[in-house]
Amino acid sequence: MKQVLRNTAAAFALAAATAAFGQQGPVQIVGLMELSGTGATAGTNFDNGVKLAVKEINAAGGILGRKIEYTSMDTQSAPQTAKALAQKAVDQGAYVVMGPVFSGSFIVSMAETKRAEIPNFTGGEAANITQQGNPYVFRTSFTQSTAMPKLARYIKDTVKAKSVAMVWVNNDFGKGGRDSMSKALEAQGIKVAADISTDPGQVDFSAAVLKVKQSNADAVFVYTNEEESARALRELKKQGYDKPIIGETTLTGQKVIELAGDAANGAIAHVGLTVDAPQPGIKAFDEKFQKEYKYKSDHNGMKGYTGMYVVKAITERIKKFDGKEFAKTLHGATIKVKDYPGVLLDVHFDNNGDLDRESFLVKVEKGKQVVTATLPPVSPIQ
Amino acid sequence: MADFLQLIISGTATGAIYALCALGFTLLWQASGTINFAQGEFVMLPAFVMLFFINTAGLPLWLAFLLTCLVAMLLLGYTFKRVIVDPLIRHGVIPMVIATLGLSIGVKQLTKAGVTAQAMPFSSPFPDGLLALGDFKVSYADIGTLLMAGLIVIGLQLFLNRTVTGRAMQAVAQNTDAAKVLGINVQRMVLYVFLINAVLAVVAALLVTPTYLAKFDMGESIGLKAFYAAIIGGFNQTRGALLGGVLVGVLENLTGAYISPAYKEGVALLLFLVVIIFRPEGLLGKAEERKV
Numbered sequence: 001m002k003q004v005l006r007n008t009a010a011a012f013a014l015a016a017a018t019a020a021f022g023q024q025g026p027v028q029i030v031g032l033m034e035l036s037g038t039g040a041t042a043g044t045n046f047d048n049g050v051k052l053a054v055k056e057i058n059a060a061g062g063i064l065g066r067k068i069e070y071t072s073m074d075t076q077s078a079p080q081t082a083k084a085l086a087q088k089a090v091d092q093g094a095y096v097v098m099g100p101v102f103s104g105s106f107i108v109s110m111a112e113t114k115r116a117e118i119p120n121f122t123g124g125e126a127a128n129i130t131q132q133g134n135p136y137v138f139r140t141s142f143t144q145s146t147a148m149p150k151l152a153r154y155i156k157d158t159v160k161a162k163s164v165a166m167v168w169v170n171n172d173f174g175k176g177g178r179d180s181m182s183k184a185l186e187a188q189g190i191k192v193a194a195d196i197s198t199d200p201g202q203v204d205f206s207a208a209v210l211k212v213k214q215s216n217a218d219a220v221f222v223y224t225n226e227e228e229s230a231r232a233l234r235e236l237k238k239q240g241y242d243k244p245i246i247g248e249t250t251l252t253g254q255k256v257i258e259l260a261g262d263a264a265n266g267a268i269a270h271v272g273l274t275v276d277a278p279q280p281g282i283k284a285f286d287e288k289f290q291k292e293y294k295y296k297s298d299h300n301g302m303k304g305y306t307g308m309y310v311v312k313a314i315t316e317r318i319k320k321f322d323g324k325e326f327a328k329t330l331h332g333a334t335i336k337v338k339d340y341p342g343v344l345l346d347v348h349f350d351n352n353g354d355l356d357r358e359s360f361l362v363k364v365e366k367g368k369q370v371v372t373a374t375l376p377p378v379s380p381i382q
Numbered sequence: 383m384a385d386f387l388q389l390i391i392s393g394t395a396t397g398a399i400y401a402l403c404a405l406g407f408t409l410l411w412q413a414s415g416t417i418n419f420a421q422g423e424f425v426m427l428p429a430f431v432m433l434f435f436i437n438t439a440g441l442p443l444w445l446a447f448l449l450t451c452l453v454a455m456l457l458l459g460y461t462f463k464r465v466i467v468d469p470l471i472r473h474g475v476i477p478m479v480i481a482t483l484g485l486s487i488g489v490k491q492l493t494k495a496g497v498t499a500q501a502m503p504f505s506s507p508f509p510d511g512l513l514a515l516g517d518f519k520v521s522y523a524d525i526g527t528l529l530m531a532g533l534i535v536i537g538l539q540l541f542l543n544r545t546v547t548g549r550a551m552q553a554v555a556q557n558t559d560a561a562k563v564l565g566i567n568v569q570r571m572v573l574y575v576f577l578i579n580a581v582l583a584v585v586a587a588l589l590v591t592p593t594y595l596a597k598f599d600m601g602e603s604i605g606l607k608a609f610y611a612a613i614i615g616g617f618n619q620t621r622g623a624l625l626g627g628v629l630v631g632v633l634e635n636l637t638g639a640y641i642s643p644a645y646k647e648g649v650a651l652l653l654f655l656v657v658i659i660f661r662p663e664g665l666l667g668k669a670e671e672r673k674v
Contacts, residue, residue, distance in 0.1 A: 036499040044500060170644070197644050203594045203603055206392050207638020207646050214385065214639070227501045227595060234593065238521045240512040259503045259595055262510065 026069035027062075027321060029054070029311070030089035031304075032099040032109060037077025038201045041226040041255045042101045042300045046123050046140075047072045048293050049304025050098050053342060055292075057308065063315050075100050079108040086112035086120075094118055095321050096311050101300060103129060104172035110137055118323050119330070121307040123300055125249070126176035130352040136327050138310070138353040140303035142272045144180035146354065147248055150375055151221075151270040152184035154361060159244050159268075161218035165194035167208050167232060169224040174198075177223040177248065193217035202228055205235035212241065219244040222251050226298075230259030237263035244268060252364050253298040264364045268372075272359050273302040273344070276369040281341050302344065309342030310335060334381055346381045356381065384517035389635045395524040397631020398531035402586040403608030404615065404623035405535070406579040411617055412555035413575035416467050417479055420486035422605020424458050424583040426598065427489060429504060429591040430497055432584075436505075443507055451584050459580035463573060486605070493598040506592035527589050534585055535624060538578070542620070551575060610650040614657045616667020625666055629653065 031050055034043025054070045062068060073089070075082040082105035089097050090112055096119045100106045103126030113120040114134045121138050122129060127145040130137055155161050164185060168178040174197075182192060194215035196208050202224075209232070212220050222232050222245060229251050236245060245267045250256065252269040275286040275297055285305060289297040297305075311326075313335045318325045334348045347357045361373040403421055410416040418424070428450045435446035466485065470477045508526030512519045542548035553561040554571040562568055586604070594600045611630045616622025630650045638646035663669045 036494055040499040041501070197642075199644075199647060201599075202647075203600070204396065204634070204646075206396070207635055208643045210385065210389065210635075210639045211643060227597070230501070230503075230595065231593065237510065238523055240514075240519055240521070255500070259501055261503055261505075 026067045028092055028094045029068055029070045029096050029098065029308075030092060030094040031070060031072035032075050032082050032085050032089065032097060032105075033072045034077040034099075034101055034105070035072070035074035037075075038225060038227070039075075039077035039100075039102045039105075041253075041298075042123065043075070043077070043099070045255070045298050045300035046099060046101045046304040048289070049297060049301035049306075050308050051304075052289060052292055052301075053305045053308030053312075056288075056342070057312055063312050064319065064321070066321075072099075075102075075105055075109075077102060077105065079105045082106070082109040083112060085109070089113070090116040090118060095323060096121065096326070098304065098307060099123065101303075102171070102173065103176060107172055110134055116323075117327075119311075119326050121310070123303045123307075124173065126172045127180055128172075128176060130354050134353075135331070136323070138307075138327075138330060138349060139355050140307040140310075141249070141299070141355075142359065143354045144177050144248075146356070146378060147270055147272065147359070148177070148180040148184040149187070150359065151246070151248055152181065152188045152190065154270065155185070155219060155221075155246060156188040156190060159219055159246065161190060161244065163191040163193040163215075163217040163219075164246075165196065165212040165215045165217040165220045166192055167196045167198060167205075167212060167220060167222045167224065169200055169202075169228055170197045171200045171225075173225070174200075174223055181221060181223065181248075191217075198224060198228065198232075200225065200228070203231060205232045206239070208232070209235045209239050209241065212236075213239065217243070219246055222247045224250070226250055226253055226255045227259065229253075229256045230264075233260040233263040233267060249299055252362050252369055253300075254296045254369075255298050257364055257367055257369070262367070265366065267364045269362055270359060270375075271299055271362050271369075272357070273299045273306070274360055274362055274369055274371065275302065276362065276371055277360055277374070278371060279337075279345065281337055281344050284341075285344060306343050306345075306347070309340050309344075310347070313340045313343065336381075346377075348377070348379070348381045384519070385639070387518055388520060389639050390632055391520050391528070392524045393632035393635030394628055395527040395531075395631070396635070397611075397628035398528055398535075399586050399590045399627075400604065400607050400611045400630055401624045401627025402531055402534065402582045402589075403604055404611040404627045405538070405620055406582045407608060407612040408615075408617055408620050408623045409575050409582075410579055411612075412620075413551065413572050414463075414467060414471060415475065415478075416471065417475060417482065418579075419479060419482040419605070419609075420489060421583070421608055422601025422603070423486050423489040424454075424580070424601070425587045425590065425604055426493065426596075426601035427458065428454050428584040428587040429596040429600065430493060430502075432587065432591075433502060433504065433596055443505060447507075447584065447588055450587075451581050454580040454584045455577045457580075458583060459577040460573065462580075463576045467576075486601075490598050490601070497598070499598060501595040501597040504591040504596050507588060523592070530585065530589060534582070538582075539620070547571075547574065607650050610654040613664060614650075614653050616664025618668060619664065619666045622664050622666035626664070629665075 033047040073085045086109035101123035103124035106122045106124045168174040247269040257264045345357045356377045362369045431450045432446045435441045508523045550566045551571045611626035615626025
């Protein structure tokens, strides 16, 4: 009997010691990233942004004295794979999950992290992500319902277009954007002259561009993923389209400019984040990212980077690694650059997990994004 | 009317690229009974080889193209024949189909893991801009594609019909045993067909990659459409491959413009189904009978 008690006590002691040691071990953060498939550009950039932030945070001593152990897994841009990997991330005991970036994958995978009460950041912009009452969902970029009205106002006031042809990709991201933009254009009294759906991964945009030309609209709004945006721009140039080409974030991303070459020149977009913004913190990020990866980050790289610094800021605010408390604290939180330079711009999260901050209007000139205007947050950040 | 003409021209240009690949399908089938389901990847690989010569070795596009033709003839022509086709072909069509499907997946995954999963830009061999004749506008890229594909096809037809080697190749395609009796080196003629297929793939890569962008999965769409085009036109006729390619390209464009771009991708499949049901030998193909 004594022997049994002794053994049991030893086992408890060992378990307690292991648990205590575990508390001091690295914090698990898992990335569900589109490292291949149609979202490879977006996912790779987001992933690299997270990794850069993790490297900096760990070099500065980690979060609350604990290092971050970041592992990224490839969703192959497929929602079902993303869902399975989300479950794997839960099983691994992730403190926070980053991604997926694609709205379609995120909408499917977020149920797993919600069930496990793990905060989950996304690069997705589809409006319905944060309209489902999931308290563990947080964005790293604007929702479409915030971005599109800003853009529609620009189309009316600056471009002075009375009609617009819309080319959008038929996935959750594209459909959400199309719906938000249609509403925003209608609110501004702008007519949608052509409503053109394209497929994810579509390679030939000749018919879509011809439809745009036939519509005789004053401008075209292109809302597709990176590679498709580049192909659309190339086709627009090939067919001699000479009216304003307008997009939201993706259209003027670094990868799109690289892929589209000269065809990207003249494209205009509203972007939430750009490395060409005039802020010194963003310039510093641009240099660090280029030094690390030998290429220029797009907005997705910045989303991943800033998202990781939001994790640091909120965890230090709650002084413990508690997912539930984290989510509660981030709702309604404001994080300022002066306290956490890694967030790059002062940012405020609302109760749905949507964020608000400054944004930019950019134009591609000679293969580079040029910021033409800085737009204030929807509500001033206190 | 100007729009319609523009659609026909650009559709024919796209169709000409499908036709180049479809031609490869029909040539391989006629010469060796091989159906190559890695044909799309045979277009993707040269795109990356050309990019290597351009970006890493700093060579101009034309030189990169010529060097890639040599590499492709060695890898996608000679090696493909010796390592995959020769050992398997004697076991029938099914093992070949499975082997080339496996090759297709393997090549894609190797490119994804070993090179990049992301798309890469590829310069057009033709100048930017449009040729405008009144309301009718056509891009130099479409004109260049049509001219280049046309020249290749005409050159190939002349080679097959007007040269001794070309006729020997046709003889092998029509009746291998009779060709042997006539003293034709059958194996050599078959090898020539594989080499020609490799060069056609490089030309297709040069023409299509500026639009498709160089990516590990870029061959999926073109390979499938070329296969449909070859079946539609007639798998045992080179003229059929040309007709099938152009038909698919033009109909895709017309459907995209006058019905909806959403239906565009289904055109080739629909046409393929109609042909398979009502004229299984293809529009220009000849019915073949086989002993059971």
